[in-house]
Amino acid sequence: MNSDNKNEELKKAGLKATTPRIKIMEVLASTAYQDVHFSAEDIYKELIQMGENIGLASVYRVLTQFESAGMVKKHHFEDNKAVYEINSDEHHDHMVCVDTGQVMEFHDESLEQLQHDIAKKAGYELVDHSMVLYVKKIQT
Numbered sequence: 001m002n003s004d005n006k007n008e009e010l011k012k013a014g015l016k017a018t019t020p021r022i023k024i025m026e027v028l029a030s031t032a033y034q035d036v037h038f039s040a041e042d043i044y045k046e047l048i049q050m051g052e053n054i055g056l057a058s059v060y061r062v063l064t065q066f067e068s069a070g071m072v073k074k075h076h077f078e079d080n081k082a083v084y085e086i087n088s089d090e091h092h093d094h095m096v097c098v099d100t101g102q103v104m105e106f107h108d109e110s111l112e113q114l115q116h117d118i119a120k121k122a123g124y125e126l127v128d129h130s131m132v133l134y135v136k137k138i139q140t
Helices: 003-012 019-029 040-049 056-068 109-121
Strands: 072-078 081-086 093-097 103-106 132-135
Touching (some): 019 040, 040 056, 056 081, 072 093
Parallel strands (some): 093 132
Antiparallel strands (some): 072 081
8 A cells, every 4th residue: 555545545544644543554554465354552663663653543533533533443352452453445354363463354155145035035135244263283
């Protein structure tokens, strides 16, 4: 995501393109196509490594603004620790390894259809869902 795209995304969300917002978006964008979900503290550490002088309180404030604007999704996978990912148009679910805490994204069309079918059978239309599978590596 180049700086013009970041500025455009911020403007679409009704947010001014400030340096902290742009830099935090850069950190989030760097993980957009990986199974990486950063906490506010992780983002803060990345910013320090980048030589940016943005405080942790600012990171939390910007993430809250991004979440309110629909730009990021906030998840609570383990120990009620919040992690964030860029909100994409492509739906996916998550698996979390209970031993390592690793978060893995997956998409299964037959599972998606089954969820719609279950809702319809109960007389409802599925409008959204969040699925997290907590997994453990099979020991061989």
